[in-house]
Amino acid sequence: MATTTELPIPQPPTHLFTGNLPDTDPSHMLRSYQTLTTHYGPIFALDMVRTRVVYIGSQSLATSLCDESRFTKTVAGALLQVRNLTGPGLFTAHSWEKEWALAHTLLMPAFGPLAVRRMFPDMLDVAGQMLARWQRFGPEAEIDVSDAFTRLTLDTIALCAFGYRFNSFYREGMHPFVTAALDALLESGRRAGRTGLETRVRRWAGERYERDIEFCWGVCDELVRERKERGRADGEGEQDLLGIMLGARDERGEGMSDELVRYEMLTFLIAGHDTTGGLLGFTFLMMLKHPRVLHLAQQEVDEIVGDGPLSVNHLDKLKYIEAVLRETIRLHPTVPNIGLHTKSGEDELIGGGKYRIKAKDTAILGISAIHRDPAVWGEDANEFRPERMLNGGFEALPPHSWKPFGNGVRSCIGRGFAWQEATMAVALILQRFQVEMADPSYEMNIRQTLTIKPVGWNIKVRLRSGRGLYSGLLTTEPSVVNGTPAKAASQKPQTATGLAPLAIFYGSNQGTCKSFAETLQNSASSHGFSATVGTLDSATEHVPKDRPVVFITPSYEGQPPDNGRKFVTWLEKIQSEGVPMQGVKYAVFGCGNPDWVNTYHRIPRLVDESLWKTGAARLCPMGLGNAAGDIVGAFDEFSELLWQTLSRSAGETSIRKEELKVEMSVDRPEMLGEKEMTLGTVRQHTQLADTSVGPEKKLMDVELPKDAMYQAGDYLVVLPTNHRHAVQRVLARFELPVDALIKLSGTKKSFLPHDRTEYAFSLLAAYVEIGTPISRKQVEFLASQTTDPKQKAELERLGGSVYESAVLSKRASIIDLLEQFPACELSFAAFLDMLQPMKPRQYSIASSPLVSAPGTATILYDVLTAPSLYNHSTPFHGVASSYLSNALAGGKIHAYIRPTATNFRLPIDPATPIIMICAGTGLAPMRAFIQERAAIAQAQPNLKLGAALLYFGCRDPNKDYICRSELEAWQRAGVVSLRPTFSRKPKESGGFKYVSDRLEAEKGEVVELFRQGAKVFLCGSASKLAKSINELLERTVMEHRQVGVEEAREWLAKQKADRYVSDVYG
Known part of the structure; x- marks a missing residue:
């Protein structure tokens, strides 16, 4: 019976005939639930036509659903369709089915702690095959992470549980079982979203579905037949899981039928590999995105295991890796949702009587949402921070706040097996290899079946110094039965005959430093060197000592580039620990933006000083480029000095000249x-x-x-x-028709099309920057190509002392000067070679x-x-x-x-105040934030939003106050408080001309909101808005905290990690 406190469950508006089906994506329900949770809060209902679904996404509400006396697991939707494959196996059985009770009773002992420990040698055997494969492919091979961990976990469960070798690491493609099982799971999910008529009409899909199921059944039936023929099904002595399935009996003498054995084998082969493979994929992705965590995990392995064999006794000592796994599976539970229904067949009230779960409802326990509940995990619930799981933090969690393995009696019985396998794999990989992302810009792409995993990303691995092929393994050679090892990739470096080696490492998010690295590589042979180019991360623990090394890196608001974070973390470590780097000969070129005054060139300076302080030898002074100035000219000067130094050391014994060539083609x-x-x-x-x-x-x-x-x-x-x-x-200028066809050869620049034809117009339009300011060196080169004495002299003047005032400050480009000086006989090939x-x-x-x-x-x-x-x-x-x-x-x-x-995100809790500061089109992210707050307020009318102030600058309230009508509508709705300033008509904005003026006048209100936990966002020009606001905030901090300017800057720098975030541009 309903109480007076009962509340309606929020629900999106329904559609005629289709209910809330259009509000969800059947191929990615996790994403749909995440979006709806943001919109409607921790509980909402969906009309899915056949049933009503109630989604639960908070720990407080989950406590009611996890009460097994009131709720039990439901097998519905896609899971019900999977029964076509796995029948009443442990994962897809109804709780009332006798097959579930029998299998649960008989198989639980097979996954007890001692039994799992005995499986360690077989786990190590399979892991050794994977590591050997990676090592043989070499450091430049790209490894498909999802593919590798699928092979690992499938082979591990098959060998440990059933004594069978799939030999996945000795195949080019995946074992057909994996393909058939995956296709069957995907089709099961699709069937859950179709009507019965639609399923019958899709005969071709149905026939393939049946073939896939029959193939999977055949694999399992063949394993059972072989086991029975070998006479190992008598139930005596130490046995694996299959032996127990075939021989064990319950207290009534009842055993598992061959059909049930097949279903349980499929359950373990599918769920037992897919979940652990996904966990490992997420774990390495999170560590690689957080180099500090990766470094600490690797350091723990070095301290506890060293370079000796990994044993099962080491695993319990790897506390930080355990925390990493716990934090990873918190953020990315591989089974993100659990379906439940009322156990009594009657309605149930949850949340202290607030919400009614009807008898026919399917309640979805949103594990992924519960794991990010800010009431449990705090405002940084979405952040990856393994430390929260250490020093009693995990043990102090409230009940039902961390549930990656399910609930109660229906939770995963293979939890210990999966945890041991994952811990072992992480430790072995970190012990042997330095790991880096092949594409640091990769952003998570999740594939969802019954489980989730990140797909479409690759890693590169490099053998760590002092590590052998079988480091960490008890065995001397990975085992293989009826397998042919994959052909190892040749790793012999290809270098130009007679040229000295040179290593170039770059970090880059936007391509500038990568372009500089390739420019150095292209010109290396003409100075007697053969250069290789790699990312900064690829140099971690592998800075060469047998050749000169050049580091090229930017600094993004004081932070390293995406493909250099791991390297910088390692470099800071070796400096703090005093690790000697004698023998390394290096040079550094850095890029930065002077608008970020306090962090200008921080990363290149850090790289240079860390190497110097640990004993490495500088080849030449560090070069520094200004992204807002003549950055190309600065790099040219650095390059000239570098080549002079290197040529002297190399004796200039082998000088080659290569030129970009242009051919015409049709x-x-x-x-x-x-x-x-x-x-x-x-x-x-x-x-x-x-x-x-x-x-x-x-x-x-x-x-x-x-x-x-x-x-x-x-x-x-x-x-x-x-x-x-x-x-x-x-x-x-070059007298080329629009439809001229160009063929390029003789260049190593990766951004130009090689040995192929391209329309001149397309080449110039799509591949190169035409308007980049010309560098001083390029002006000098144009002068060298000019025949007319007067024009030559003028170009020489422009390349001299007046360059900055007459050329750079006016952002003159190469084409500007070519048009001004027609006597310059620069070739089209040379012009292309000068462009970025x-x-x-x-x-x-x-x-x-x-x-x-x-x-x-x-x-x-x-x-x-x-x-x-x-x-x-x-x-x-x-x-x-x-x-x-x-x-x-x-x-x-x-x-x-x-x-x-950066952490440019709305606070998780909508009640947290926010202060938004912007000008012009810097309004963009603020509009997104306000729009989102308005949607949340509309969907959850009982929710109290935190204060939101928008300081917005423009020129005229009637001419460039963009998005004004919708902003004012949001203000009327109580979503935001507008604080505009108009530089051309300050009287219409309370006398305030600029944003900084109004902010200073109202700083008392701003300071009070900050004390209440407000988050500050800034978006606009780095040289104007950001500079003036930073100066204002420094003065405000000095005033309110009674500190000097340096202390104020240091305090503000700490706030920029989370409380004061900016998105600025030049």
């Missing part, structure tokens, strides 16, 4: 992009502001591919093309996925069009903004989602 080329991107479709393109007070401002909605998901705070990265006018200027690769641009997303059409992201941008600073008669067009501005509704653009690298 073959039509295929368009090639610099980076593999997705295609987005422009759905809406709207002008937002009057251009009389500033640049044109536009709003664009972009529909992305189905699997391109984002969160408020993320970026849309766009790969543009040069404006038509810029391309035509180049074609005219086309770089992607990122735009903060201005929409929330809770509100936008599925898969659609909105951006706001300025259209940059003005006379050139160098030649006022020539128009300047912003590369990316003109590319976007010219896109028509229905047209395609090259784009992809990039998650924020």
Whole structure:
């Protein structure tokens, strides 16, 4: 009977005939539930036509559902369809079925602690096969993580439980069993979302489904037949799981039928490998995304295991790795949901009588949501922090807050087996290898069947110094039965005859430093060297001592690039521990933006000083480039000094000259992009502001591919093309027709199409940056190619003392000077060789996925069009903004989602106050945040939102106050408090001209909100808005904390990790 406190369960509006089916994605229910939880809170109902589903996503509500006297596991939806494959196996059986009770009773002892420990040698055997395969493929081979861990866990459960070897590591492809089982699981999921009629109509799918099931059954039946023939089914002596299945009897003398044995074998082969394989995939992905954690885990292995054999006794001592696994499976439980129904067949009230679960409801226990409940895990619930599981933290958790293995009597009986296998695998890999991501920009792509795992990502492994082929293994050689080892890849380096070796390591997020590394590599042979190029992370523990080493790295707001974080963490460690680096000869070139005053060039300086302090020898002084200035010129100067130093040491014994060659062809080329991107479709393109007070401002909605998901705070990265006018200027200067076909050869620049033809227009539009400012060295080179004495002299003057004022400050490009000095006889090949690769641009997303059409992201941008600073008669067009501005509704653009690298995310708890500071199109992420808060407020009317202040700067309230009507509507709804400032009409904004003026006047309110836990967001120009706000905040901290400027800066720097986050641009 309902009480007076009973509340309705929130539910999205239903659709005619289809209920809430359109609100979910059957192929990725986890993602659907996550979106709905953000929108409707920790409990919501869905009308799934055949049944009502109630999703539970908080620890407090989960406590009621985990009461086994009131709720029990339900087998419905996709799980019910999987019974076609596994019957009443342990995972898919109904709790009332006698087969479940029998198997549970007989098989529990097989996974007891002692039994699992006895399986360790077989586990080690299979792991040895995987490690040997990785080592034989070499350090440059890319290893498919999902594939590797699937092979490992399948072979392990098969050998340990059934005494059978799939020999997956001696096959090119996956064992057919895996393919058949996966296809059967996927089809089961699809069938759960179809009507019976639709399933019958899809006869071809049904026939394949039946073939897959019969194949899986046949594998298991053959194993049973072979075991019976060998006479090992008598139930006597020490036996594996299959022996117990065939020989064990319960207290009534009842044993398992051959059919039930088959079902249980399939249950263990599928669930027993898929869950552990997913856990290992998530674990390494999280460690590689958090190099500090990876370093600490590897350090623990070194301290406890060393380079000797790993034993089962070591595993319990690996406390940090245990914490890493616990934290990984908290964030990414491989079985993310559990279905339950009332045990009594009557309605049940949960949450202290607040919510009613009806007898016919399917209650979904959202493990992934419970594991991120801020009431248990805090405001950093979404962060990967293994330390929360240490020093009693795990043991102090409230009941039912960490449930990756299920609930109660229906929880996974193979938990101990999976944990031992995962711990062993992590320890062995870290003991033997340095691991790096093949593509550091990879963002998690989850495949969901009954379980989830990250797919589509690769790693590279490099044998650690002092580690042998069988380090960590008790055996001397991995076992193989009826298997043929995979052919090892040759690792013999290919170098040019007679050239000295040189190693170049770069870090890069946006391609600049990678381009510099390739430029050095291309010119190496002409200076007597054969150069190899790798990422900074690939140098971890492997800085060569037998050759000169060059490090090229940027600094992103004081942080290392994605593919250099592991290396920097390791470098800091060896410096603190005093590890000697004598014998290393190195040089460093760094890039940075001076707008980040306190962290300018922090990472290159750290690399240089760490190596120097540990005994390495500098080849030449560190080179530093300014991303806002002549960065190419700075690199040219560094390169010249480096080559001078290296040439002296090499004796200039082998000098080669290579040139880029251009050939004409009539073959039509295929368009090639610099980076593999997705295609987005422009759905809406709207002008937002009057251009009389500033640049044109536009709003664009972009529909992305189905699997391109984002969160408020993320970026849309766009790969543009040069404006038509810029391309035509180049074609005219070199007298090339638009449809000229070009073939390039003799270059190692990866961003140019090699040995293939390309239309001249496409080549210039898509592959290179035409408008990049010309460097001082390039001006000097143009002068050397000029025949007219007067023009030559003027170019020499421009490349001299007036370069910065006359060329760089006016952002003159190569084509600007070529047009001004027609006597310069620069060839088209030389021109191409001087250009930088086309770089992607990122735009903060201005929409929330809770509100936008599925898969659609909105951006706001300025259209940059003005006379050139160098030649006022020539128009300047912003590369990316003109590319976007010219896109028509229905047209395609090259784009992809990039998650924020900082903590630029709304607080998990909507009651947390936020302070948003922005100007112009810097409104974009703030609009997304406010839009999301409005959606949450509408879906949960009883929820109290925290205060939200928006400080927004523009010029005129009637001309460029973008998105004004919707902002004011949100203010009326109580979602945000608007604090605009108008620089052209300050009287209409309370006398405040700039954002910093108003913020200073209202700092008392801001300080009080910060004391209440508010999070501060800033988006805008680094040189204007960010600088003025930082100066204001420094003064405010000095005043309120009674400290000096250095202490204030140090305090602010600490807040930038979470409480004060910025997204700034030049």
